[in-house]
Amino acid sequence: MEAAMKIDSELVHVGERKRLNADAIPSTTPIYLGTTYLYESAATLDSVMGHHREGHSYSRYSNPTNEALEQLMAMLEHGYGALATASGMAALAIALETALLDRPRSIVAARSIYGATISLLDQIFVTQGVEITYADACDLDAFTAAIEKSKPGCVFLESISNPLLRVARLDKIADAARAVGAAVVVDSTFATPLLMRPLDFGAHLVVHSATKYLGGHGDVLGGIVVSDEAHYAAMRSLARILGPSLGSFEAYLTLRGMKTLALRFRRQCENAKALAEWLRTHPKVERVYYCSDASHPDAEAIRALFAPGLFGAIVSFEIKGADKSKIFAFMDGLKMIVPGTSLGDVHTLLLYPLIASHRDVAPKMRERMGIRDNLVRVAAGIEDFEDIRSDLEKGLAGIQ
Numbered sequence: 001m002e003a004a005m006k007i008d009s010e011l012v013h014v015g016e017r018k019r020l021n022a023d024a025i026p027s028t029t030p031i032y033l034g035t036t037y038l039y040e041s042a043a044t045l046d047s048v049m050g051h052h053r054e055g056h057s058y059s060r061y062s063n064p065t066n067e068a069l070e071q072l073m074a075m076l077e078h079g080y081g082a083l084a085t086a087s088g089m090a091a092l093a094i095a096l097e098t099a100l101l102d103r104p105r106s107i108v109a110a111r112s113i114y115g116a117t118i119s120l121l122d123q124i125f126v127t128q129g130v131e132i133t134y135a136d137a138c139d140l141d142a143f144t145a146a147i148e149k150s151k152p153g154c155v156f157l158e159s160i161s162n163p164l165l166r167v168a169r170l171d172k173i174a175d176a177a178r179a180v181g182a183a184v185v186v187d188s189t190f191a192t193p194l195l196m197r198p199l200d201f202g203a204h205l206v207v208h209s210a211t212k213y214l215g216g217h218g219d220v221l222g223g224i225v226v227s228d229e230a231h232y233a234a235m236r237s238l239a240r241i242l243g244p245s246l247g248s249f250e251a252y253l254t255l256r257g258m259k260t261l262a263l264r265f266r267r268q269c270e271n272a273k274a275l276a277e278w279l280r281t282h283p284k285v286e287r288v289y290y291c292s293d294a295s296h297p298d299a300e301a302i303r304a305l306f307a308p309g310l311f312g313a314i315v316s317f318e319i320k321g322a323d324k325s326k327i328f329a330f331m332d333g334l335k336m337i338v339p340g341t342s343l344g345d346v347h348t349l350l351l352y353p354l355i356a357s358h359r360d361v362a363p364k365m366r367e368r369m370g371i372r373d374n375l376v377r378v379a380a381g382i383e384d385f386e387d388i389r390s391d392l393e394k395g396l397a398g399i400q
C-alpha cells in the first residue's frame, strides 16, 4: 500500500485504520469520530447495509461510542434498546413521532410539562395535524377520562413535574392508555433510573435530557430515548432519516459522567431532603415543595413509584412577601450556588421560574399553574450540605 502511493494518497491513507492487537481491549470506550465503517469484503458491507448482519456503516445510523451509552441506558431503564440524540428536545421529538407511527395522530399530554415540550407540541406537532389535549395528570380521574374520550395515539407525561414536583400515577395511566391502544411516552429527566423506571410501570418509551443528571457536570448537551422491543426498530429507522444523532465526543462525556451517577444522585437527594427540612423551619420561607413531605398531594404515587428512601434532588420554595426585585436581591446575595437555568449538575443551581422556565407563560396562566412570583427552585448539587445551607442563608438575609 505505502510505497506505491503518491503523496496526496499517502496523506489520506497512511497510519489509518490500524487494528488493535487482537487481544488488547481499551479499558474505556474510545471516542470514535470515524463517520464511515468498512469491512474486509463488499459482501459483508452489503449485508450490514441491508441489516442482515449487525455492524456499523455510517455514524448517523450508529457509532460504537454512542452504542456503549445506548446499551448502558437500555440496561438501566429495563428497556430493549436506546437511541442517543443531540439534545433532550431531539429525543422527545423522536419518541413522540415514533409513538404516533401507525396510530391516530393525537396526543393526550400532562398540563404541567417542560416549556419547550409545550412549544414542540403546539408549534410543531399541531401544524402537522396532530391533535393535542392537555389534562392534569395528577387528577387521575380527569386524565383517564381524557384518554378514554379522545382515544389518542400517544399519552405523554413527565415522571416529576417542574417546578412544583407533582407525581402522577404512571402505572394507572399506562393501564388506561393500553386499553385504548395508545403508546405511553415519559420524560424522566428529573427522576433518573435511580428514582423511577417508567418502563416497569407500563411506559413504552422513556426520554431523558442527558444534559442534566446523566452528564451531570454542565458540560454536555444530549438526549436519550429508551424503547421497549415493539417500538425499537421504528425509532431507529426514523432516526436514520431525521438524523438527530449525538456526537461521539458528547457520548463519551455522558458515559464518563454516568460512571458516578449513583454516587452523585444519592448525594444530591440527601442534600435536597436536608434542605427541604431546614427551609421548612426558616422564618422567611412561606412554603416548601419536596417529595418527602408527608402531606404531599401525590404521596401515594410517590410511595408506589419511587425507589425507597429517595425523593429526588429538586426542592422548590416560596419566600415570604417576595416580589421580583426581592428575589433578585436574594439571587445576587448567593456566593456559591449558581443562579441559572438547568439542573442535575454537581454544583447546586438556583432557578427563578419567572425569568427562566416559565418566562413566556402569561402571568394569569402562571398563577393558575400555582407558580407564584415568590417561587424559586433549587437543584441540589454534591457540595457539603452546610455550605449550601449557609449560602442560601446569606441570600435570604439580603432580602429586606
Ligand SMILES: *Cc1c(COP(=O)(O)O)cnc(C)c1O
Binding pocket: 087, 088, 089, 090, 114, 116, 158, 187, 189, 190, 209, 210, 211, 212, 221, 222, 223
Ligand atoms: C432540559 C429538559 C428538557 C430538554 O432537554 P435539552 O437537553 O435541553 O434539549 C426536556 N425535559 C426536561 C424535563 C428537561 O429538564
